[in-house]
Amino acid sequence: MLQDKIAQYTDKINAFVTEKADELEQFRIKYLGSKGIIKEIFDEFKSVSVEEKRSLGKVLNEFKQLAESKYLTLKESTENSEAKTENTQQDLTLPGEGFEIGSRHPLALVRREIVEIFAKLGFTVAEGPEIEDDWHNFSALNFPEEHPARDMQDTFFIKKGGEKGDIALRTHTSSVQVRMMEQGQPPFRAIMPGRVYRNEAISARAHCFFHQVEGLYVDENVSFADLKQTLFYFVQELYGEGTKVRFRPSYFPFTEPSAEMDISCTICKGAGCQFCKYSGWVEILGCGMVDPNVLENCGIDSKKYSGFAFGMGIERIANLKYVIKDLRLFSENDARFLKQFKSALI
Known part of the structure; x- marks a missing residue:
């Protein structure tokens, strides 16, 4: 049943x-x-x-x-x-599993090294806003109104008009130099690291934002020889003794005379490679004597004082130092890329 x-x-x-x-x-x-x-x-x-x-x-x-x-x-x-x-079954006497230590960003490492080198020469660090007006970003630096840098194809403009002109994302950290000179009197000896923005297509060799370190030295009797010796010392400290340096005439609205500085390619040691386009030389910065008009725009007597300025891209310096060929890697936050810099944690 x-x-x-x-x-x-x-x-x-x-x-x-x-x-x-x-x-x-x-x-x-x-x-x-x-x-x-x-x-x-x-x-x-x-x-x-x-x-x-x-x-x-x-x-x-x-x-x-x-x-x-x-x-x-x-x-x-x-x-x-x-x-x-x-x-x-757990053995509580075993050591714990520690957290994986992070790494510093390669651009932060290069920025710090640049700051430390110039600090040995008495340069302090100055910073300013990333959103700037026309006066500090262009006019005070001797950019004429028809200069291509003022075009929307080169600059990210935010707001039209205003007491000191259009508002835009700064295209260089030279604007910090203007603010420093407006707020005091020489001597000035400072570098200006920071992020800047250009309206460019993103590729392996260009980005819409990047990082600069600019420098300014204004005092009595400052000469082009002072500029050359300062930058030569910087290159030897950063890339090692024996690195060759050369200056080529150039043009910048805010310096006169102006030059671009090349160093012997650190990848091929001057023999010629794809990175240096088989020339053996790589351009790393622009420089020159501060134009007297810029000094006068900032309320400084150009007959009494003179000075030099320079500017470099941190990405370009990092490219040469770590042999990184694609700028996009710096901003993609790929952990596989960043882990390569664990050895430089201090």
């Missing part, structure tokens, strides 16, 4: 005990599975007489609830037992 079968399986369920997950899973399949004993008994229940259904219905439901309750109770007990066993 069906009732005897239910009673037989009820005794087996009550007697079943285990702490093993695989045995408990077999119990679930045997009794509660889609082809299990309970499913078979319910199929048999459909064929019994109406009188038997009245008496067996309640018994059958209690039998199903018993199997489900037994399974859930043993499942909780088994999980707790496994967790306890796992904890007791």
Whole structure:
């Protein structure tokens, strides 16, 4: 009879005990599975007489609830037992797993090294806003109104008009030089590191933002010879003794005379490679004597004082120092790239 079968399986369920997950899973399949004993008994229940259904219905439901309750109770007990066993197997005397130490960004490393080199020559660090007006970014620096740098294709303009002209993201940190000279009188000896913005297409060799370090030295009787010796010292400190330097005439609105400075390629040691376009030389900065008009615009007597200025891209310096050929790597935050600089954490 069906009732005897239910009673037989009820005794087996009550007697079943285990702490093993695989045995408990077999119990679930045997009794509660889609082809299990309970499913078979319910199929048999459909064929019994109406009188038997009245008496067996309640018994059958209690039998199903018993199997489900037994399974859930043993499942909780088994999980707790496994967790306890796992904890007791841990050796608490072993050293902990430490956190992975991060690394400094290569641009931060190069920036700090540049600052430290110029600090030995008495240069302090000056900073200014990244959002600038026309006066500090262009006009005070001798940029004529028709200069291409004022075009929207080269500059990110934010707001039209204003007391001191259009508002834009600064295109160079020379604006910090203007603010320094407006707020005091010489002597000035400072460098201006910071982020700048140009409206350029992003590629391996160009980006819409990059980082500069500009320098300014204004005092009485400052000459171009002072400029050359300062930059020569900087190159020897940064790239090592024996690095060759050359100056080429150039043009910048805010300096006169102006020059661009090249160094012997650090990748091929001057022999010629793809990076230096097989010339053996790489341009790293622009420089020159501060134009007297710039001094006068900032309220400084150009007949009494003279000075020099220079500017370099930190990305270009890092390219040469670490042989990094794609500028986009500096801003993509790829951990695989950044981990290469762990050795320079100090």
